[in-house]
Amino acid sequence: MATFKEFRNNVKPNWCPGCGDFSVQAAIQRAAANVGLEPEGLAVISGIGCSGRISGYVNAYGLHGIHGRALPIAQGVKLANRELTVIASGGDGDGFAIGMGHTVHAIRRNIDLTYIVMDNQIYGLTKGQTSPRSAEGFKTKSTPEGSIESTLSPLEIAMSAGATFIAQSFSSDLKQLTALIEAGLNHKGFSLINVFSPCVTFNKVNTYDWFKENIVNLEQFPDYDPSNRIAAMNKIMETNGMLTGLIYQNKQRQAYESMISGFKPEGLANQELSLSQDQFDKLLTEFK
Numbered sequence: 001m002a003t004f005k006e007f008r009n010n011v012k013p014n015w016c017p018g019c020g021d022f023s024v025q026a027a028i029q030r031a032a033a034n035v036g037l038e039p040e041g042l043a044v045i046s047g048i049g050c051s052g053r054i055s056g057y058v059n060a061y062g063l064h065g066i067h068g069r070a071l072p073i074a075q076g077v078k079l080a081n082r083e084l085t086v087i088a089s090g091g092d093g094d095g096f097a098i099g100m101g102h103t104v105h106a107i108r109r110n111i112d113l114t115y116i117v118m119d120n121q122i123y124g125l126t127k128g129q130t131s132p133r134s135a136e137g138f139k140t141k142s143t144p145e146g147s148i149e150s151t152l153s154p155l156e157i158a159m160s161a162g163a164t165f166i167a168q169s170f171s172s173d174l175k176q177l178t179a180l181i182e183a184g185l186n187h188k189g190f191s192l193i194n195v196f197s198p199c200v201t202f203n204k205v206n207t208y209d210w211f212k213e214n215i216v217n218l219e220q221f222p223d224y225d226p227s228n229r230i231a232a233m234n235k236i237m238e239t240n241g242m243l244t245g246l247i248y249q250n251k252q253r254q255a256y257e258s259m260i261s262g263f264k265p266e267g268l269a270n271q272e273l274s275l276s277q278d279q280f281d282k283l284l285t286e287f288k
C-alpha cells in the first residue's frame, strides 16, 4: 500500500511561503494514502489559479486545465475511466465565478468525484481582485471603494442544487481536512469540500487569525446529524456559512455513472472496444 510520501513528487510548489494551499496539498496526499489508493489509481484535475497548480504537485495522473473548467474535464475523466479516483480542485474564483455553472450542474449530476475548493476569498494568481466569496465592502484593486455585491454562499447553493456530500474545513486544521477528504473520497457520488485557505499575500482581511476567530466547528454540536437536510441548511444560515466539518451527506442517492444503462465498470483502456460481426450487422440494419 502506498504511503503519503509516494504521493509526493519532486516539483517544488511556487506558492508564497505561508499560503494555505500547502496544507491542502499535504491533506490530499495523506487522505489518498489513508484510503488505500496508489498513485496510478488517482487523477487530480485542476483549473487555473494559484490553487490550480496543485495538480502538478501530487504524484498521480494530473491535468492543469482551463480557468473554471476543472469540473467538465474531471467528469470526462471519471466517465472514461471509472476505475480512477478523481479529485477536481481550484480556487473560489475558478469554481464559484467563471466555473459556477459547471459547479451547480456537476453537483446535481452527482458523478463520483471529490471537488476541493481552496477558498481564499480573493483572486490570488491575478494579484488580488474581488471574488464572489469576498465580503461586501471588501477593498481590492478591482473594488477600490469596497465591493458593492453580496457574497455568494457556495454551501447554500450546493444544498439547493441537490448535493449529496458537503463539507468545509480550514487549511490550518490538517487533521480535520484530511479526514474530510478521506470521507469525500469514500463517498459514492459528488463531494464538495470547501477549504478556507488563506492568501497571505493579497488578502490582508481574511487572515489565519480572522478564520480562527470566525469559524464555527461542528464538533461543538454533538447532536448534529449530517443526514438531516433541513438541519444542515439551517446550520449553514445560522453560522453565516462559517461552519467546518461534515455538513451534509446523503448516502441513499446513487452516483450518476452507476445509473447509465450499458455503462461498463472497466476503464475504457481495459474494455474490448471493437464490435463483433453480429453487433456490426445489427448496427448496419438500424441505418438501412
Ligand SMILES: Cc1ncc(C[n+]2csc(CCOP(=O)(O)OP(=O)(O)O)c2C)c(N)n1
Pocket (backbone or CB within 6 Å): 048, 049, 050, 051, 052, 067, 090, 091, 092, 093, 094, 095, 098, 118, 120, 122, 123, 124, 125, 126, 131, 199
Ligand atoms: C478564461 C479566463 N479568464 C480569466 C483568466 C484570468 N485568471 C486566471 S486565474 C484567475 C482567478 C484566480 O482566482 P481563484 O480562482 O480564486 O484562484 P487563486 O489564484 O486565488 O487560487 C483569473 C481571473 C483566465 N486565465 N482564463
Ligand code: SF4
Pocket (backbone or CB within 6 Å): 014, 015, 016, 018, 019, 020, 021, 050, 051, 120, 124, 125, 198, 199, 200, 201, 202
Ligand atoms: S498569491 Fe496568495 S493564493 Fe497565490 S500562492 Fe501567494 S499566498 Fe497563495
